[in-house]
Amino acid sequence: MAATDTVLRPDHGSRRRHFLFTDEHEDLRESMQAWVSNEMFPHRNEWEETLWPNSILARAGDLGYLGLCFPEAYGGQGGDYYYSLVRAECLSYSGNGGVNMGFAVQTDMALPPIEMLGSEELKQRYLPEAITGRKIAALGITEPGAGSDVAGIRTAARRDGDAYVINGSKTFITNGARANFIVLVTKTNPEARHDGITLFVVDMRDDNGELMPGVTISRTLEKMGMHSSDTAELSFEDVRVPAENMLGEEGKGFYHISWELQGERLVAAAGCNAGAERMFERALEYVKEREAFGRPIGKFQAIRHKFGEMATKIEASKQLTYATAWRFANGEYPVREITAAKLFASRMCCEVADECVQVLGGYGYMREYEIERTYRDVRLNRIGAGADEVMLEVIGRTYGL
Ligand SMILES: Cc1cc2nc3c(=O)[nH]c(=O)nc-3n(C[C@H](O)[C@H](O)[C@H](O)COP(=O)(O)OP(=O)(O)OC[C@H]3O[C@@H](n4cnc5c(N)ncnc54)[C@H](O)[C@@H]3O)c2cc1C
Numbered sequence: 584m585a586a587t588d589t590v591l592r593p594d595h596g597s598r599r600r601h602f603l604f605t606d607e608h609e610d611l612r613e614s615m616q617a618w619v620s621n622e623m624f625p626h627r628n629e630w631e632e633t634l635w636p637n638s639i640l641a642r643a644g645d646l647g648y649l650g651l652c653f654p655e656a657y658g659g660q661g662g663d664y665y666y667s668l669v670r671a672e673c674l675s676y677s678g679n680g681g682v683n684m685g686f687a688v689q690t691d692m693a694l695p696p697i698e699m700l701g702s703e704e705l706k707q708r709y710l711p712e713a714i715t716g717r718k719i720a721a722l723g724i725t726e727p728g729a730g731s732d733v734a735g736i737r738t739a740a741r742r743d744g745d746a747y748v749i750n751g752s753k754t755f756i757t758n759g760a761r762a763n764f765i766v767l768v769t770k771t772n773p774e775a776r777h778d779g780i781t782l783f784v785v786d787m788r789d790d791n792g793e794l795m796p797g798v799t800i801s802r803t804l805e806k807m808g809m810h811s812s813d814t815a816e817l818s819f820e821d822v823r824v825p826a827e828n829m830l831g832e833e834g835k836g837f838y839h840i841s842w843e844l845q846g847e848r849l850v851a852a853a854g855c856n857a858g859a860e861r862m863f864e865r866a867l868e869y870v871k872e873r874e875a876f877g878r879p880i881g882k883f884q885a886i887r888h889k890f891g892e893m894a895t896k897i898e899a900s901k902q903l904t905y906a907t908a909w910r911f912a913n914g915e916y917p918v919r920e921i922t923a924a925k926l927f928a929s930r931m932c933c934e935v936a937d938e939c940v941q942v943l944g945g946y947g948y949m950r951e952y953e954i955e956r957t958y959r960d961v962r963l964n965r966i967g968a969g970a971d972e973v974m975l976e977v978i979g980r981t982y983g984l
Contacts, residue, residue, distance in 0.1 A: 603905050607662075608669050615648055615673040627678035630811035631956070635682040637719060637761065640689065644716025649690050653698055657710035664912040667691055667846070668853040668904075675857035678953060680960030681811030683854060688757045689713060691850045693720035693766045696843050697784055700831035709764060709784060721762035721787070723753040723817065724840060730755075731973045733768070734776035734837060738819065740769035740783060742826070747771070747783065749822040752801065759815030760803050762787050767819075768840055771833050780836035783828050785819075797822035808959030844969065845921050849911060851968050852904040852921075852928035855961065859897050859928075859935040862957055863890070866939040869946075880942070889938050896931045903927055919981040926974035929964035936961050 600609055623639065630636075643649050651666035653659025660666075670690065674683040697709050712718040729735035738751025749769060756765070764786050772779030786795050794800070799818040806814055831839040867890065870881030880886050907920040936958040940947035947954050965971050 601901075601905055603665055603909060604669070608665055611651070611666065612669050612673060615646075615670065616676055618646060618648075619673050619676040623674075623677040623679070623682060627811075627953075630679055630682060633811075634813055635679070635685055635811045637716075639682065640686065640716035640719065642716070643686065644714060649686075649716055650714035651690075653694065653710060653714055657698070657706055658714040659710075664846075664908065667850050668908055671850045671854040672857040675854065675861050678861075679811050680858070680957065680963075681809040684809055684963075685758055685812045687847070687850060687854065688722060689716075689720050692722045692843065692847050693758075695846055696766050696782060696830050696839060699842070700782065700839055701784065702827060705784060705828065705830070712763075718763040719758055719761050721756050721758040721765040722843075723756050723759070723765045723767045725753060725755045727752060727754050727816070731970055733840065734780065736768060736770060736780070737773070738767070738769045739773055740771050740781060740824070742771070743823070745826050746823045747826060747829075749783070749785065749797075749819045749824055752816065752818045754816040755804065756815050756817055757812055759817050760800050760813040763792075764788075765817075766830065768836055775834070777837040778834050780840070781833045782830040782836040782839055783824050784830060785822065785824050785828065787817075795822065807962065808956065809963055842916075845911065845916070845918060847968050848921050848925035849904065849908055851964060852900070852924040853908075855928035855932035855964050856897060856901045856904055858957065858961060859893070859900070859932045862935055862939045862954060863893050863897060865954065866890075866942050870942055873944075886942055889942060893935050893938055896934065900924070900928045900931045919978055922969070922974045922977045925969065926971055926978070930971065932961045932964055 622642065640649070647660060648670060650659030651662045651670060652664060653661070655661045667690070671687065674686060677683055694710060694713055697706060701709070709718070713720050724733060724736070726736050726738060728737060738749065738753065740747040740749050749767070751769070753759070753767070764784055767783050767785045769781055769783060770779050771781040787798050788794055797820045799820070800815050801818045802816040804814045804816065867881070870886055871879050873880050903920070904924045907917055907924045910917045911921065936954070939954050940958050943952055943954055946952045949955060
């Protein structure tokens with residue numbers, strides 16, 4: 584039997600890994616975290632002005648970070664779902680939400696529907712180049728007239744011989760201005776709502792990088808945060824897409840995209856948790872150094888309690904995300920829990936950002952201390968990939984309400 588003095592000694596400093604992750608996951612974490620810290624973090628300010636460069640996605644592709652969960656047949660590593668969580672957590676070290684979002688659109692939003700629902704020919708055509716980061720992908724759901732209400736979209740895909748002709752517009756599309764192709768959510772039956780939706784993979788640019796006939800980037804949009812990421816309004820005018828570019832079944836697109844959103848939301852939750860941890864660490868360092876009234880401000884009970892609150896919320900959010908990821912990775916479809924994890928992590932992350940600005944005082948409001956940028960960047964999480972109110976609707980309805 585172990586001696587009580589070793590059993591009962593608290594291990595606050597322990598960095599023991601979560602049981603979800605194996606040695607292989609942790610090896611990846613170590614190398615990817617170092618890469619993000621060395622090759623992305625130093626550019627965090629520059630990219631706010633210039634947008635993140637396409638070359639960083641290609642570099643990530645060369646290092647194998649984009650294909651972690653995709654089959655080897657398409658250039659991936661064939662890893663399990665947890666690798667997506669590790670990637671999202673490592674990206675929190677970039678210090679720049681926009682580049683993290685651009686990467687997540689590629690790896691966790693646009694490519695999974697192609698892998699899950701595309702024909703073998705489509706997978707061979709689109710996945711390998713996207714996994715090497717040589718082709719950039721976008722996901723087009725939202726329209727000027729419909730966001731949360733996905734069934735209300737109006738972009739039309741009309742059958743014409745062996746092709747579909749697409750007309751409509753999409754807005755708020757991440758990577759939209761630079762994408763080579765887009766997974767597009769369309770209506771093949773304008774009379775129907777949920778059962779009229781169909782997904783296509785649509786080329787935005789040809790091999791020379793020129794926009795395809797009928798595809799227009801109507802506007803690039805100015806935003807509150809995520810400045811290193813491009814966000815575009817796109818227009819499609821009589822764009823011909825071969826019928827074989829359909830993903831999944833005609834009329835089943837709403838259910839297909841609902842599946843895509845589950846993986847995206849869980850990865851978003853992991854990103855929020857890791858982002859909150861990074862903010863917590865930086866603020867903790869600050870309150871140990873900054874003095875007021877003759878002592879480090881972290882020694883004031885009011886400040887100490889803020890850290891107690893933040894640490895508790897971060898830990899609760901991580902556990903909810905990990906427990907849900909375990910179920911998702913083991914073949915369950917836990918929509919209620921995924922929705923709750925996304926809701927909780929998004930809110931938690933915004934609360935932590937707000938508290939961290941507060942504990943840094945005036946410095947928290949200044950650009951050079953960077954928490955100001957994170958505060959603006961993380962706010963998107965309560966809107967994108969399903970707004971808080973929509974998450975609450977989904978959860979409430981699972982109880983038959
Ligand atoms: C920076 C950024 C990047 C984005 N990237 C992409 C992308 O790559 N691809 C893409 O397709 N989309 C993208 N989006 C769009 C995003 O997913 C939508 O903004 C989001 O789904 C909300 O839709 P909406 O903006 O149309 O708001 P609305 O649906 O108009 O909602 C407005 C408000 O009404 C509330 N509301 C709506 N319905 C209900 C209801 N039933 N009950 C209670 N309240 C409700 C909402 O919660 C919200 O508070 C992005 C958005 C931003 C800001």
